[in-house]
Amino acid sequence: MTSLEDLISTWAAKFRTHPDGSRLPAHHAACLGCGENNPHGHHLRVHREGDGVVARHTFDERHVGAPGIAHGGAVAAVVDDFYGFLLYLTDGPAVTRNLVLDYLAPVLLGVEYELRANITRTEGRKLFVEATMSEVATSRRVVCSTALFLKVDVGHFLQGEPTGSFGQGSGQ
Numbered sequence: 001m002t003s004l005e006d007l008i009s010t011w012a013a014k015f016r017t018h019p020d021g022s023r024l025p026a027h028h029a030a031c032l033g034c035g036e037n038n039p040h041g042h043h044l045r046v047h048r049e050g051d052g053v054v055a056r057h058t059f060d061e062r063h064v065g066a067p068g069i070a071h072g073g074a075v076a077a078v079v080d081d082f083y084g085f086l087l088y089l090t091d092g093p094a095v096t097r098n099l100v101l102d103y104l105a106p107v108l109l110g111v112e113y114e115l116r117a118n119i120t121r122t123e124g125r126k127l128f129v130e131a132t133m134s135e136v137a138t139s140r141r142v143v144c145s146t147a148l149f150l151k152v153d154v155g156h157f158l159q160g161e162p163t164g165s166f167g168q169g170s171g172q
Ligand SMILES: CCCCCCCCCCCCCCCC(=O)SCCNC(=O)CCNC(=O)[C@H](O)C(C)(C)COP(=O)(O)OP(=O)(O)OC[C@H]1O[C@@H](n2cnc3c(N)ncnc32)[C@H](O)[C@@H]1OP(=O)(O)O
Pocket: 008, 011, 012, 027, 080, 081, 082, 083, 084, 087, 093, 094, 095, 096, 097, 098, 126, 148, 150, 152, 154, 156, 157
């Protein structure tokens, strides 16, 4: 298993210039939102678009709340992780301090949605961000969100103990 220290150095290398249109790297291979090796994960694939990020995503039976409808917590997990890709357009890591979602309409299983997010302003350590999720076929907006991320130093990530499949794979 890769050590946490190795992972942190891998993460640090991801904070580089990412050309407009390029796919952004996963946070790590086991990440619930974007890790390729997490069987329970959402496997988000996120691209830079200008000063923002964009992704397409379809929820499935693993994320069911009411029949045929995605669980609100699963939707929040995707939005939260999606915001985590905006960090690659900044100079270093930050974590979610505050996350607000307006569920405008049910998010349906098996339906493709487009997510978009951008940074609205920065104040010292604070990154204020916003996101939307809309049905691809109809452009109908189903979620809008704001969040506050706070920049942290590497020590923040040394508070946890890596377990299980954490660290397997590159997460690139
Ligand atoms: C090189 C290594 C690379 C590693 C690269 C890793 C990649 C990274 C990706 C990981 C994957 C991403 C996935 C998605 C993102 C997650 O899911 S992150 C996980 C969920 N979030 C967490 O676990 C964070 C838990 N919370 C904490 O650890 C601490 O609260 C924090 C966030 C570190 C902040 O602690 P703190 O520094 O003590 O904060 P505090 O002094 O209370 O507040 C700081 C400022 O914010 C203000 N503030 C606080 N709350 C609010 C609010 N709600 N509204 C307005 N202002 C507020 C305060 O008033 C204060 O303002 P100032 O007085 O400074 O002006």
